[in-house]
Amino acid sequence: MTLKDLCKLIDGRAVCGADRLDEGVKYGFASDLMSDVLTLKSDDFVLITGLANIQAIRTAEMSNVSYMVICRGKTVTEDMLELAEENDMVVIASPFSLFKCAGLLWQAGLKELY
Amino acid sequence: MRFEYKVEGGDFTQAGNAASAIKKTLKQLGVDPVVIKRVVVALYEAEVNIVAHAWRGVIYADIEGSGIKLRLEDEGPGIPDIGKAMTRGFSTASEGVREMGFGAGMGLPNISENADEFHIDTVVGEGTTLNIGIRF
Ligand SMILES: Nc1ncnc2c1ncn2[C@@H]1O[C@H](COP(=O)(O)OP(=O)(O)OP(=O)(O)O)[C@@H](O)[C@H]1O
Ligand SMILES: [Mg+2]
Numbered sequence: 001m002t003l004k005d006l007c008k009l010i011d012g013r014a015v016c017g018a019d020r021l022d023e024g025v026k027y028g029f030a031s032d033l034m035s036d037v038l039t040l041k042s043d044d045f046v047l048i049t050g051l052a053n054i055q056a057i058r059t060a061e062m063s064n065v066s067y068m069v070i071c072r073g074k075t076v077t078e079d080m081l082e083l084a085e086e087n088d089m090v091v092i093a094s095p096f097s098l099f100k101c102a103g104l105l106w107q108a109g110l111k112e113l114y
Numbered sequence: 115m116r117f118e119y120k121v122e123g124g125d126f127t128q129a130g131n132a133a134s135a136i137k138k139t140l141k142q143l144g145v146d147p148v149v150i151k152r153v154v155v156a157l158y159e160a161e162v163n164i165v166a167h168a169w170r171g172v173i174y175a176d177i178e179g180s181g182i183k184l185r186l187e188d189e190g191p192g193i194p195d196i197g198k199a200m201t202r203g204f205s206t207a208s209e210g211v212r213e214m215g216f217g218a219g220m221g222l223p224n225i226s227e228n229a230d231e232f233h234i235d236t237v238v239g240e241g242t243t244l245n246i247g248i249r250f
Contacts, residue, residue, distance in 0.1 A: 032215060033215060033216075033218040033220070034214075034215040034216055034218075035159065035216060035218045035219075035220035035221050035224065036218055036220060038155050038158065038159060038220075038221075038224055039220060039224050039227075043151070049215075051215045053126075053214060053215065054126070054127060055126060055129065055130070055162075055214050055215050055216070056215060058129070058130040058134075058158070059158075059215070061130070061134060061137075062130065062133055062134075062137070062151075062154050062155055062158045063151070063155070064147075064151060079127070
């Protein structure tokens with residue numbers, strides 16, 4: 001699905017990389033455990049997380065993950081945005097919970113990595 | 115090429131600076147992206163472990179044509195039982211560390227999986243040294 005469609009499904013707003021919503025993504029992975037994310041061999045997925053801090057962005061950077069959804073209306077700080085921009089990431093904020101975001105996106109055809 | 119980075123225990127805002135810098139350098143050198151990811155993930159996990167579990171440390175990175183050698187020396191509590199620490203799911207991480215998204219007990223096993231060579235030397239009450247080697 002395109003990131004634009006993804007945003008529609010989860011009431012998402014691009015807080016970084018808003019000009020890249022035509023890009024598409026096939027797979028998703030949801031976790032609040034950064035070491036869990038770091039075990040993934042693939043980097044072609046959208047990371048859906050409830051963890052809104054600099055380490056979440058760092059982890060995406062180390063994993064080469066370009067797309068991220070931050071759930072539950074958590075604040076994305078200036079530091080986070082700066083690091084996300086530096087690493088050419090698209091960050092989407094959603095007011096919905098991790099469970100709801102993952103459920104809606106999976107139902108709409110975003111595939112699981114596992 | 116030799117690089118050196120200082121790491122402060124407890125300072126999560128800086129955690130990842132070394133891994134980020136090494137990532138950029140390896141990219142510039144044209145190293146295979148799959149290998150870069152292995153290096154960066156191993157280094158980042160080890161760097162976060164110093165921040166999460168030790169008091170302070172120094173990271174040395176030696177890059178040669180054949181590969182990279184990473185040495186992470188910390189002053190800290192040491193690891194009383196390495197076998198246990200290497201078990202997936204074992205963690206003594208504090209509540210504060212868990213709030214940062216760490217403490218799953220997956221870091222050391224993941225470093226081991228990504229490294230071609232991996233050694234832990236530790237003295238309880240003094241500190242821990244990790245040696246990680248990855249071939250290009
Ligand atoms: N540098 C270190 N100094 C002291 N203890 C350490 C160090 N590194 C690891 N440990 C000990 O080994 C345990 C396991 O480490 P590991 O990296 O596998 O998991 P974690 O750091 O607890 O969680 P995760 O890495 O999944 O976020 C730690 O909880 C800690 O008790
Ligand atoms: Mg760890």
